[in-house]
Amino acid sequence: MAKNDHHLAVSPDEAEEALAAIQTIAQKTRQSLSSGGTYITLIVTGVVWLVGFTCTQFLSGQVVGYIWTGLSIVGGLTGAVMGLRMGKRVRSPLTTQTMKRVVLFWLFVVIYGATIIGITRPGDGKQAVLFVVLFIMLGQLAMGMLFSFSTVWWALPVSALALVGYFFLPGIFYLWMAILGGGGMIALGLYIRFRW
Amino acid sequence: MATLNETIHQPVRLRIMAALVTLEPTDEVDFTYLRDLLEVTDGNLGAHLRKLEEAGYIAINKVFVERKPHTYISATALGRQVFKEHVVALEAILKNK
Numbered sequence: 001m002a003k004n005d006h007h008l009a010v011s012p013d014e015a016e017e018a019l020a021a022i023q024t025i026a027q028k029t030r031q032s033l034s035s036g037g038t039y040i041t042l043i044v045t046g047v048v049w050l051v052g053f054t055c056t057q058f059l060s061g062q063v064v065g066y067i068w069t070g071l072s073i074v075g076g077l078t079g080a081v082m083g084l085r086m087g088k089r090v091r092s093p094l095t096t097q098t099m100k101r102v103v104l105f106w107l108f109v110v111i112y113g114a115t116i117i118g119i120t121r122p123g124d125g126k127q128a129v130l131f132v133v134l135f136i137m138l139g140q141l142a143m144g145m146l147f148s149f150s151t152v153w154w155a156l157p158v159s160a161l162a163l164v165g166y167f168f169l170p171g172i173f174y175l176w177m178a179i180l181g182g183g184g185m186i187a188l189g190l191y192i193r194f195r196w
Numbered sequence: 197m198a199t200l201n202e203t204i205h206q207p208v209r210l211r212i213m214a215a216l217v218t219l220e221p222t223d224e225v226d227f228t229y230l231r232d233l234l235e236v237t238d239g240n241l242g243a244h245l246r247k248l249e250e251a252g253y254i255a256i257n258k259v260f261v262e263r264k265p266h267t268y269i270s271a272t273a274l275g276r277q278v279f280k281e282h283v284v285a286l287e288a289i290l291k292n293k
Contacts, residue, residue, distance in 0.1 A: 008200040015289040021207065022214040022283065028233060029218040 031193075040078075042154065042189030048075040050182030056125070057174035102143070109139040126166060126173050133162045133177070154188055198284035203251045205282065208236060208244045213279045216254060216271035224257055224270035245269060253278060 010018070048071045055067045113135040122128040140155040158181055165176035204213055211234050219225060231241050248254040253275030257268045271279070 008202050008205060010200055010205070010286070010289055012289055012293040015286040018205070018207075018210060019283070019286050019290070021211055025211045025214040025234070026218045029215045032233065 039189040039192040042185045042192065044075050044078045046182045046185030046187075046189060048072065048182070049185065050178050053174045053178035053182060056129075057172070057178065105142070106139060109135055126170065129174070129177070130162055130166050133181075134159060137162075154185070158185070198281040198288065200285045201278050201282045203247060204253070204279060206244070206247075208234065208240065209248055210282075212241075212244060212248060213253065213271065213275060216269065217276050217279050219270070221271075221273075221276070224255075224268035227267035227269060230269060248275070251275075 052068050052071050056064050059067070113132060117128060117131050120131075122131060137155040137159040144153070144155070161180050161184065162177060165173045165180070169176050204210055212230065215230060215233055216225065227241070227245075231238060234241065236244075245254065245256060249256050253272060255270050255272050257270070259266055259268065
């Protein structure tokens with residue numbers, strides 16, 4: 001054990017400097033680790049939504065399907081790469097133990113969502129999109145509540161925006177989702193990155 | 197009354213402990229990540245980590261990830277406790293200014 005020097009002389013200025021250094025490094029650590037995954041997830045998902053929904057609003061048919069497929073693959077791969085990078089920086093027994101359950105949970109969300117959409121057969125594309133968005137946001141909220149991820153509250157405003165667009169602005173629903181949903185997530189991601 | 201800790205008060209060690217106690221108690225951070233975060237050299241960080249490890253304030257875990265050696269560092273319960281006391285002592289000095 002190292003000795004504790006009870007007579008270590010520290011002036012108020014030195015104490016202030018030391019406390020400032022502690023605060024700076026703690027904030028830097030939180031920014032790069034705790035919120036690191038969140039801001040990347042937000043920006044990647046935001047870009048996918050911005051491009052995907054804008055194309056859905058103005059293009060039609062098969063092209064939109066190809067675009068969404070491509071965007072989903074790019075988004076998924078980016079998320080996986082970032083997840084691996086984060087995993088190498090910090091090892092958490094909790095993460096290791098629960099990762100399989102998280103993957104299983106999202107698999108069930110997809111299966112249940114697809115089953116409900118299959119049974120209810122949404123009348124148009126907007127209904128189907130709203131189903132998918134609400135299911136994803138529900139999953140995101142569940143993740144936050146179960147694992148205490150501090151920055152998942154954005155799922156609530158995104159859900160609210162989707163509902164407002166669906167009920168009050170059906171003519172520009174996809175554009176609404178692109179600009180407010182996608183753009184909002186990008187803005188929030190940038191805010192977390194630079195101002196958190 | 198909380199007391200200042202000589203081992204922790206050294207600037208680099210103070211920043212190491214500040215970074216480690218910010219993590220969840222069960223988490224451990226990669227050596228290279230900590231080095232980049234603190235903007236210090238490998239040798240400098242290694243020397244300070246040894247001091248902290250000898251004091252029992254941190255735990256160093258060397259493992260192989262994908263056949264490559266990795267060094268992970270975490271704060272021990274004792275390290276968290278003495279760091280907390282050190283911060284309280286620093287705040288007390290400021291209050292009595």
